[in-house]
Amino acid sequence: MSIFYLIIGLVLLVIGGEFLVRSSVGLSLKLNLSRMIIGLTVVSFATSAPELIVSIQSAMDGLSGLALGNVIGSNIANIALVLGATALIAPMMIEKDFFKFNWPWMMLFSVVLYGMLHLGNNLERWEGVALVGLIILFLVLLIRRARKNPEAVDLEEVQDESKWWKIVLFLVLGGIALWQGSELLVNGAVQIASDLGVSEDIIGLTMVAIGTSVPELAASIIAAVKQEKAISLGNLIGSNIFNIGSVLGITAVIEPFTIDTNSMEILNNNLFWMIGVSFSILPLAYIARKFEITRFKGALYVLSYAIFTYLAFNTL
Template structure:
């Protein structure tokens, strides 16, 4: 029965993420926002909604390590699995501005999380407030930079002609699906972990993280196929930033996150993978061809993700 609930939870998360992404893009079109803003904020926050709801739900249920594992695992999956898969389907060209603003902010948030976790192996409320405050600073600076970019998004006619009632309906349906999906997913994953003797943190950093990254995968592939590189890459980088700043920030404020002894692999192994995979974007983007993520680079990232999963489960 747990497997059935797990599958239903995944389906609801995918459906909810799709509804939320479409409503968010429709809203951004109504407000005439630029591609950079859409990719780094609206779409990123929408595709991060599954991580937020799953993390808050698991923290409230007393599985705070599950919440942290979900975010760390999702950030790894976003770059290694989602970016790798997207590049394999449609090679990506990288804007020079990507490494002047987007990537440094992702690295800054990743390092900030690492530093905060080192001081006590937990995230207390004031540290959650620091993460959430950092998101506000990031958004303010992003909006300031966006004023220099007047380019607007070109999407299909269906989205361009979205009306307010459809935007609101999709938003409500997406929110309900994400909420119900997160409840089923957390309960099923915890039961499966307990029955197999696998720590919740490992289930969170692998199976659940991969499931909550499906909206990012769908949004990035669609954007890449439409040649909207700013949205595809911006979505992934922005999602990682929102995962750390808003997901962990809000979760820690609601319920402080404490890493138990059986979940120490998050600090001893997983977080280093998150930092390393994010850092690897720099050399991969310049070698051998600059500002280009080719198919073979995508394969490298996919192989890295498989290796990460192998190492995670080999510690059992």
């Protein structure tokens, strides 16, 4: 029955994430936002909704390890698995401006999270407020930059997606699916962990993280196939920023995290993985074809994720 709950929960999260992405993009088109802003903000926040719902549900159930593992594992999966798989389908060019703003912010959030967790093996309410404040600052600076370099949005292909009734309908359906899916996913994951004798942290870092990263994978692959590279890469980087700033920030404000020593040891090792794969975009951008994530580089990312998963279970 736990496998059934897990599968149904994942399906509902995928459906809910898809509905929320459609609703969010439709709303952004109503507001005439650029594609890069759509990718970095609206789509990123929408595809991070499963992580947010699952983390809040886990924290309120007293499963802090699962909640934190979900976010850390999702950030690793977004770069190593999702970016890698997307590059295998369609190699992506990286704009030089990416390393002046987007990448530094992702690294800043990653390092800040590492520092906070090592202050006392927890995330207190004030730290959650600080993370939310940091994400607000990021959005303000991002919008200011966008105003200096406006980009027109072509509404012809997506005019049908920006009808108000569809925006509201997708928003409601997406919210319900995410809520129900998160409960089933958490219950199923906890039961599987108990049956296999695996800690909730490992399940959060792997199975749950992959499940909540499915919307990012779907959104990025679809964007890459449609040659919307700005949305694809922007979605992944923005999602990692939102996962830490808004997902962990909001969750900590609602229900502060307390991590036991054993869980902290497991999460600590994987924090280095998260920071490492995030940093790797910089050197890879200058190897072989400059400022391009080629299929070969994508294969390296996917291989690294396979190694990460193996090592995660090998710690048992």
